[in-house]
Amino acid sequence: MDQPQLRKLEATCIQEEAPQCSAACPIHIDVRAFMGCLAGEDWRGARRVLDRTMPFADIVGRICDEPCRKDCKRAEIGDPLAVGRLERFCVTTTPMVLKQPRLPAKGGRVAVIGSGLSAMTAALDLARKGRNVVLLTADEEIGGSLRDYTEEMLPARVLAGAVEILDSYGVTIQFGSSLHKEFFAIVRQDYDAVFLDKDLAGLASLPVDCTQPDPLTLAVGQDGCFAGGGSTENGFSVMKQVEDGRRAALSIERYLQKVSLTAQREREGACPTRLYTVTSGIPPLPEVLPADPAAGFTRQEAVREASRCIQCECMECVKQCAFLQEFNDYPKRLVRKIYNNEAIVQGTRTSNKMINSCMLCGQCTVICPHDFPLATVCRTAREDMVAKSTMPPSAHEFALQDMEFSLSEFSALARHQPGRDSSRYLFYPGCQLAGSSPAGVEQTYLHLTTHLDGGVGLMLGCCGIPAHWSGRQELFRQTRQALQAEVGRLGDPLIITACSSCYAVFKEFAPQLRQQSLWQILEKMELPAPKTAVPPQPMAIHDPCTVRHEPEIRASIRNLVKKIGIATKEQPYAGELADCCGYGGLMQFANVPLGEKAARAKGLRSDLDGLAYCAMCRDNIAASGGRIAHLLDYLFPSAGQEDPLLRPNPGFSRRHENRARLKQHLLTTLWQEEPAMAPAYKNIKLVIAPQVMELMNKRHILEDDLQKVIHQAEQTGRRLVDPENGHFLASFKPVRVTYWVEYQPGKQGFIVHNAYSHRMILPGDVK
Amino acid sequence: MSNFSFISATGWRCGCCNKELQPRKVNVEYMGSVFNVELMVCPACGMVLVPEDLALGKMLEVEQLLEDK
Numbered sequence: 001m002d003q004p005q006l007r008k009l010e011a012t013c014i015q016e017e018a019p020q021c022s023a024a025c026p027i028h029i030d031v032r033a034f035m036g037c038l039a040g041e042d043w044r045g046a047r048r049v050l051d052r053t054m055p056f057a058d059i060v061g062r063i064c065d066e067p068c069r070k071d072c073k074r075a076e077i078g079d080p081l082a083v084g085r086l087e088r089f090c091v092t093t094t095p096m097v098l099k100q101p102r103l104p105a106k107g108g109r110v111a112v113i114g115s116g117l118s119a120m121t122a123a124l125d126l127a128r129k130g131r132n133v134v135l136l137t138a139d140e141e142i143g144g145s146l147r148d149y150t151e152e153m154l155p156a157r158v159l160a161g162a163v164e165i166l167d168s169y170g171v172t173i174q175f176g177s178s179l180h181k182e183f184f185a186i187v188r189q190d191y192d193a194v195f196l197d198k199d200l201a202g203l204a205s206l207p208v209d210c211t212q213p214d215p216l217t218l219a220v221g222q223d224g225c226f227a228g229g230g231s232t233e234n235g236f237s238v239m240k241q242v243e244d245g246r247r248a249a250l251s252i253e254r255y256l257q258k259v260s261l262t263a264q265r266e267r268e269g270a271c272p273t274r275l276y277t278v279t280s281g282i283p284p285l286p287e288v289l290p291a292d293p294a295a296g297f298t299r300q301e302a303v304r305e306a307s308r309c310i311q312c313e314c315m316e317c318v319k320q321c322a323f324l325q326e327f328n329d330y331p332k333r334l335v336r337k338i339y340n341n342e343a344i345v346q347g348t349r350t351s352n353k354m355i356n357s358c359m360l361c362g363q364c365t366v367i368c369p370h371d372f373p374l375a376t377v378c379r380t381a382r383e384d385m386v387a388k389s390t391m392p393p394s395a396h397e398f399a400l401q402d403m404e405f406s407l408s409e410f411s412a413l414a415r416h417q418p419g420r421d422s423s424r425y426l427f428y429p430g431c432q433l434a435g436s437s438p439a440g441v442e443q444t445y446l447h448l449t450t451h452l453d454g455g456v457g458l459m460l461g462c463c464g465i466p467a468h469w470s471g472r473q474e475l476f477r478q479t480r481q482a483l484q485a486e487v488g489r490l491g492d493p494l495i496i497t498a499c500s501s502c503y504a505v506f507k508e509f510a511p512q513l514r515q516q517s518l519w520q521i522l523e524k525m526e527l528p529a530p531k532t533a534v535p536p537q538p539m540a541i542h543d544p545c546t547v548r549h550e551p552e553i554r555a556s557i558r559n560l561v562k563k564i565g566i567a568t569k570e571q572p573y574a575g576e577l578a579d580c581c582g583y584g585g586l587m588q589f590a591n592v593p594l595g596e597k598a599a600r601a602k603g604l605r606s607d608l609d610g611l612a613y614c615a616m617c618r619d620n621i622a623a624s625g626g627r628i629a630h631l632l633d634y635l636f637p638s639a640g641q642e643d644p645l646l647r648p649n650p651g652f653s654r655r656h657e658n659r660a661r662l663k664q665h666l667l668t669t670l671w672q673e674e675p676a677m678a679p680a681y682k683n684i685k686l687v688i689a690p691q692v693m694e695l696m697n698k699r700h701i702l703e704d705d706l707q708k709v710i711h712q713a714e715q716t717g718r719r720l721v722d723p724e725n726g727h728f729l730a731s732f733k734p735v736r737v738t739y740w741v742e743y744q745p746g747k748q749g750f751i752v753h754n755a756y757s758h759r760m761i762l763p764g765d766v767k
Numbered sequence: 768m769s770n771f772s773f774i775s776a777t778g779w780r781c782g783c784c785n786k787e788l789q790p791r792k793v794n795v796e797y798m799g800s801v802f803n804v805e806l807m808v809c810p811a812c813g814m815v816l817v818p819e820d821l822a823l824g825k826m827l828e829v830e831q832l833l834e835d836k
């Protein structure tokens with residue numbers, strides 16, 4: 001990722017954009033933070049928010065005409081927040097908390113003509129910047145039109161307080177100045193810049209046309225002259241005075257610095273925002289009105305009203321994704337972390353785990369109003385890590401070895417239908433279905449061969465998606481090529497794909513392969529008479545994440561389900577919005593606890609029994625404690641099958657064995673061929689209690705690994721022994737991981753008591 | 768984990784040599800980093816014991832640290 005790519009991605013996520021209220025506020029008060037403080041009874045915090053941005057907060061806070069209110073998101077579902085009344089509550093109950101500093105004195109003499117709020121604001125802002133400011137007015141008091149407010153609304157002493165404030169910043173005020181022509185000539189001579197407050201009687205008598213200041217800079221005809229404030233056709237707006245005073249002060253500051261008056265000023269004044277906040281589902285609480293309108297809010301009333309603030313933000317993707325929740329961040333910040341992680345040459349890459357924990361499922365992209373492509377970013381980052389050899393070996397090795405096994409002579413197979421030498425179709429169940437439900441694969445295959453004409457070949461293997469997800473581009477390419485060559489050898493039949501991950505891989509990376517989803521084929525086919533009763537109560541379909549962009553497959557599933565009499569109730573996060581079960585992106589391998597959370601979260605989207613049509617979704621949700629069946633369990637039940645809803649997760653070892661046995665079984669029964677000789681260590685018989693098996697699953701240790709350890713130990717006699725209980729402890733490092741197993745010979749085989757592993761290389765080990 | 772000692776009394780004996788394990792300094796290695804640590808080892812044949820709590824505790828921690836370097 002380079003800088004421009006990073007910038008572009010960062011700009012795609014709008015979570016950090018201003019909420020509607022502050023965007024609509026002419027001086028961008030942080031209304032959301034203000035509401036948050038009040039709701040939390042942090043009175044001083046609320047006042048600090050105002051003091052930070054609002055000039056003369058004691059005055060403006062009392063009379064603000066709240067132009068932001070109409071834009072408040074709550075208006076979409078009911079009453080907008082009473083921003084003005086809450087500001088008034090704040091400044092009348094809490095004195096100033098933050099006095100803005102005055103910068104060191106700089107050159108530049110500025111005359112501010114007038115005494116209204118825009119003049120006051122311009123004078124204050126310029127004085128804070130260290131400019132030498134004189135406020136000249138014919139009046140005898142400060143405030144201009146503000147003096148028209150009732151004593152109740154704006155007490156005279158509060159308004160008069162502005163004089164003290166201006167004084168404290170070194171502004172000289174000359175009341176009673178006479179504003180005639182000659183006076184203006186002197187002013188022009190003595191001062192570098194002039195601001196004219198249009199809230200001033202007699203302005204027209206001055207030899208400068210203030211009627212139409214430039215809207216961006218407020219510059220008027222003469223060089224160095226600016227004008228603003230006053231009433232418009234819409235009447236007198238307090239915030240317009242503040243906005244113009246501030247805008248003119250910024251123009252004058254630029255004018256004195258001799259820099260562009262116009263560059264980069266789009267964000268001044270009310271401006272649009274791209275922040276996206278969903279309001280559906282938020283209760284439309286009515287506005288809280290003060291019991292005594294004249295007295296304004298009590299503390300309790302203020303808290304209740306401010307608590308109605310939604311605290312607008314986007315976070316739509318984070319709200320749904322287990323990965324984003326775990327890392328507690330939104331994509332804009334994550335891409336920066338990924339960028340920084342890539343830039344590290346020496347030192348700890350703290351974001352590796354995060355990058356490997358994304359399920360690459362694309363749910364966020366569908367949810368995001370701007371289609372943030374987080375999956376692509378994370379996958380590309382993995383490819384970059386692999387290329388630079390910075391990918392942690394432990395993250396994906398186990399899954400890649402599993403894939404290697406699926407592709408090995410022990411599990412892989414490609415044959416025409418028995419007794420035929422050509423295939424019109426090729427059934428491709430995929431590695432995970434073969435591992436999870438070998439009987440289901442067999443039944444399905446037999447059904448396809450008896451109902452389709454022209455020969456149905458069978459291919460067992462792996463589409464290579466683990467290589468793709470783990471950033472191993474070269475391995476992925478090789479796997480795909482080998483598969484394509486194999487399909488070619490069988491005469492390019494139409495592939496019947498059972499697994500939606502395989503389907504996605506073929507579609508995107510091998511578009512020359514012709515394929516159709518198993519479900520679309522079955523939908524149009526005669527189905528076997530049901531042997532297992534389908535549950536009478538409705539079930540929730542759990543679409544896998546890989547069919548998010550395959551509406552036809554999802555529709556076929558629903559037709560099939562209906563056809564066999566299963567009642568269903570849709571849950572909201574199905575279809576395009578489907579969650580990943582944790583297998584996606586190999587997340588469950590790189591981050592075991594998060595994998596469990598993701599599976600549980602997916603299962604919990606509905607409290608009905610689940611119905612899956614992806615083997616990994618089925619098994620992961622079952623492992624997380626959910627009641628869930630695979631559609632094939634109802635379509636093609638095998639003899640003596642247990643209740644599909646209670647079928648346990650086979651776990652990694654069983655999946656491994658299932659694939660090997662499926663191949664052996666089909667080779668001998670259908671093709672009458674001899675299976676490959678299993679290596680000698682496979683003769684080691686193991687007896688493993690369920691809790692030890694579960695431990696092995698979590699620790700990514702296969703029975704196969706333990707057979708190797710025990711075989712080695714028994715052959716060489718190299719093992720530790722505990723004379724107290726007769727247990728042995730032995731270790732072996734088949735490839736990169738050293739496995740330890742505590743065992744004991746028994747009548748049925750070797751009883752496994754414990755198993756663990758490490759990657760550190762011990763003396764005497766082969767490196 | 769260099770200069771760490773992971774010795775603790777153990778009931779495991781070497782099955783080949785029928786000897787009690789004894790503390791000994793050995794080099795373990797991962798991702799190009801070598802650590803000299805004290806483990807329980809058979810004094811005759813050098814067979815090393817890595818107990819479960821070490822493998823899943825300190826060792827794992829260091830492995831992960833090195834993987835992110």
Ligand code: SF4
Pocket residue numbers: 019020021022031032035071072073074081308309310311312
């Ligand atoms: S709900 Fe709160 S944050 Fe959102 S626009 Fe209204 S005041 Fe601002």
Ligand code: SF4
Pocket residue numbers: 012013014015314315316317318330331332364367368369370371372
């Ligand atoms: S959905 Fe997520 S990525 Fe998209 S703008 Fe919102 S927070 Fe950012």
Ligand SMILES: [Zn+2]
Pocket residue numbers: 781782783784785786809810811812813814
């Ligand atoms: Zn020994």
